[in-house]
């Protein structure tokens with residue numbers, strides 16, 4: 001019986017701690033970046049070439065700066081050391097191993113490796 005009471009006490013302390021964390025812990029907005037880092041991808045504007053980051057959405061996505069759907073996913077070529085637009089679906093079909101750089105035939109990355117010039121936009 002003593003064990004049961006102890007377990008109950010531990011549980012309520014844990015529950016109180018969890019509640020406290022929910023109410024007084026860091027706000028959701030502050031807690032999300034670590035999660036968002038995995039979900040966020042890089043976009044490139046097909047009109048201006050401007051890069052931006054955002055949650056993964058269907059493309060072409062609306063570019064708020066232009067008011068038009070010009071954003072496509074940007075992929076990083078470690079050899080070009082630059083971001084390139086995701087190849088069109090018809091081209092992707094001929095890339096069974098995933099998108100590759102049309103120039104170098106190297107695999108394109110969703111995030112630039114640490115220390116690379118494109119890392120600012122990881």
Ligand SMILES: [Zn+2]
Nearest residue numbers: 077080101104
């Ligand atoms: Zn390349």
